[in-house]
Amino acid sequence: MPDIVITVLSVIAGCLMCFEGYKLFRLSLGIAGGVAGFVLAKMIIELTGSWINWSETAKIIVLAVFTIVCGVIAFTLYMKALIAITTIICAFWFYDDFQFLFTGIENSVMRVVLTYVVGFFAGMLLGVIVYYAQKWTISLLTSFVGARLISGVLAPVIWSGVFSGQYAGIIERQVIGSGVEINFSLIRLLLVVAFCVAGFVIQLKTSKK
Numbered sequence: 001m002p003d004i005v006i007t008v009l010s011v012i013a014g015c016l017m018c019f020e021g022y023k024l025f026r027l028s029l030g031i032a033g034g035v036a037g038f039v040l041a042k043m044i045i046e047l048t049g050s051w052i053n054w055s056e057t058a059k060i061i062v063l064a065v066f067t068i069v070c071g072v073i074a075f076t077l078y079m080k081a082l083i084a085i086t087t088i089i090c091a092f093w094f095y096d097d098f099q100f101l102f103t104g105i106e107n108s109v110m111r112v113v114l115t116y117v118v119g120f121f122a123g124m125l126l127g128v129i130v131y132y133a134q135k136w137t138i139s140l141l142t143s144f145v146g147a148r149l150i151s152g153v154l155a156p157v158i159w160s161g162v163f164s165g166q167y168a169g170i171i172e173r174q175v176i177g178s179g180v181e182i183n184f185s186l187i188r189l190l191l192v193v194a195f196c197v198a199g200f201v202i203q204l205k206t207s208k209k
Helices: 002-020 025-047 057-104 108-133 135-163 166-176 184-206
Strands: none
Touching: 002 025, 002 135, 002 184, 025 135, 025 166, 057 135, 057 184, 108 135, 108 166, 135 184
16 A cells, blocks of 8 residues: 555646656655655665664655655745755666666675765755746756656556567567567666656646746
8 A cells, every 4th residue: 555655646746846846846845855865764764774674664764754844845945945856866767777887886885985986076056056947957957856756657557568578589689679688777767868858848837937
């Protein structure tokens, strides 16, 4: 049941941010704050998992508290919280999506730290740009965050239901050619790009300057 609730809320929040992010920027920032809180709680649980035996109930409570508190803080502080929220989210997602860029580093601790550091700096830079810019960058940021939330739900469904099933070979050959291997990361990336572009275009067309 908790997984279903999180899934539904993620899709709703993702759609709001992706397609209405600029018009509802304060609400979008509150949602982003909730995402940042969820990310922080997840990181804490993972980092302390070796010496703390987290029960499922304890995990849900910690995730819920961090999500709600950070969401409320972000909504209240508004633009003052923008850079911090963007930095946290980008650092986690950079590690989640692009850690393969640092596979050449043999030291696992250094690999994790370096990935997070690069993500932090990228997120901080993005936050500063959005803070001082206007409609285009705000629309692009909210479209991206919304698209990433949506893809986090849809990618596993599409992967398990279609691409890892009997139709994988047909789609692989007909759509992108036999020389490219379909994998989960590619599916998620394609979904992020598709929803981000769609959300960005819709926001520019429907939002007044």
